[in-house]
Amino acid sequence: MSPQRFEMLVGLYGDERMAAILSEQELITSWVRVEAALATAQAEAGVIAPETAAAIVGAATAAAIDPVRLWRETRNVGYPILPLVRQLDEALPDEHRGRVHYGATTQDIMDSGLALQFDAVAARLAELVGGFGDAIAELATAHVDQVIAGRTHALQAVPTTFGAKMAGYLSELARDRARLAHAREAIATVSLFGAGGTSAAYGEQAVKVRRRVAELLELRATDIPWHVARDRVAEFGAVCALLTATCARFAREVVDLSRTEIAEVSEAAGHLRGASSTMPQKANPIESEAVIGMAITAGALSSALYRIMEAGHERAAGEWQAEWQVLPQLAALAAGALATAQAVAEGLQVFPEAMRRNLDADSGLVMAEAYMIGLAPRLGREHAHHLVYEAARRCRATGEKLSTVLSGMLPDGAAEAVGELRPEDYVGNPRTTVDAALSEWRVRE
Known part of the structure; x- marks a missing residue:
């Protein structure tokens, strides 16, 4: 593959564990795991021989795949599963060849791999939501009685407390967590329906095989094809965008309350933290700015989710490819925004004297x-x-x-x-x- 561009925002403020989940290796691993589960389920149903399934399972590892060759051949084919299957087949003894991917179509493997990968994505996002929410809960508890000017239309309105202000963010994060749990359940669904969604190539054992694959992969089973029903994907991406928006609302609060004329809070202090190359006095709210930047990007990307849902007939013609670009980016941005917002909340300096003075x-x-x-x-x-x-x-x-x-x-x-x-x-x-x-x-x- 050609050199990959460096994405500075996520590169600086992203979450390393999320980057690992979204990595090339994990993507390929998700596909070979599906192929292995398919072979196992088909052997149990009597579709292929048990010894053939055992050979496929043994060969189906990411280490067996040459990624350089995989992507080179994918560029020609248009999709990665045919080149992947060929490499897996080559790794088998002669007597077991020709049974990898039996009855499946490319999108079966990629969508089931997506379900695996984004189940892990959702688990990591849930951890990050929990960390950010716990940090906000600490602020709400510590400052429940700290009086501050409530502001409407950017102007002072009535008194409130900093703890009550933080309570609003905490409640929003609780709703975000519930939305994420629902989206996770929806997207973690197996997809094994064959070329046109009829499951015909899987034979009479189609339902049994599909449900067993779901069990092996710890995914939900469904008997309704979703090759072009992309609401699961759109919902998950939208939840990622909502998560970044919640983070950005908090970050914007920090930026606004950090203004010189207000000075009621500040990000954590540190040598040259937020420094300017020309103004020695500066200590800019750099992490809050990064959160806002990630949320702006996620919001713009989320508009593609509704175009993805336009896929027609029984297979998309370009809409599916948009997912490959947009969904991992939204997940990475959500993880980065949550991790960075948590760091802001945990290091936040609160200045009661300034709050009282501004009243x-x-x-x-x-x-x-x-x-x-x-x-x-x-x-x-x-x-x-x-x-x-x-x-x-x-x-x-x-x-x-x-x-x-x-x-x-x-x-x-x-x-x-x-x-x-x-x-x-x-x-x-x-x-x-x-x-x-x-x-x-x-x-x-």
Whole structure:
């Protein structure tokens, strides 16, 4: 094969274990495992001789395949299984040749191999989701009472707590984990249906052989062909894209709260970490940026998943090939985003003093709703809203604190009834929120 391009983003921030699962060797291994299981099942069903099956199983190893030859011949054939079968057949004694791949079609082997490989992909992604979620759970628990300005439309809105903010991410990850489990079950399905999906070439033992192959490979069995029904594949890829999007939402939060003017959190510190080649003061949020970059890429790639589902008749004509490129990339990006987001969460520096300082910015207007709600029983909601709105305009014009301006605008008795409100007194029920998210997260699939 020609030299492979270096993918810098995944090369720097990808997950090594996922890279191994998606490697050339594991791809070839998945195919020979299917061929070995097929031979075993056919021997048990009396389709081929037991000694022939034993010979095929003995030969069916990745070490028996010359990858250089395999890919050279694949370039000519268009698909890798015919060249693979020829190499396996050549490794057999003469008396056992001609029985490898008996009754199967190329896509049977490749789709069953895909099921094997992506069952392992899903298992690794589940581990990574667990690691990231556990790190977020730690943040939610540690900062459940740490008051921070909640922001809507990028502007301060009402007080909340950093723990409650993290609870939202934890709940999202719990849903991501459930989606991944469903997608894993769907994609880990054997495919042995022959050239046109009829299983005719497998003979009368087709169902028995298919179900035994599924059992041997620890995959789900189905009696409905899915050569062109690619919703399983599209669903799995979409889940990968969703995982990266969850990671990116967290990473974007870190980037935004790290801004010099906000400075409420920061990625882990380190010598020259996030350094600039020209600005000595810089400590850029490099891991969060990498997560966002991987998510942007995954989101763009995911659009191909719906084109894959357009495959027509009983065999695709180009749509299938798109999977070969897109699905492994989505899996690699999801793994990299999850691993890197976990590193960000575990190393995150949280600055309570900055959070408290920012609550007093903009004349303390983050408490405007709190004052309105406090005044509403006495003045009525609309009157209270109008009065606090006018006070906010005056605060921005003069720089005075909201509590000071309001005290001079309220009718007799109203100011005393409300008093001076603190952000700590207007955060709702953060412990309820965090406890609910932790409860969701602890329900393992």
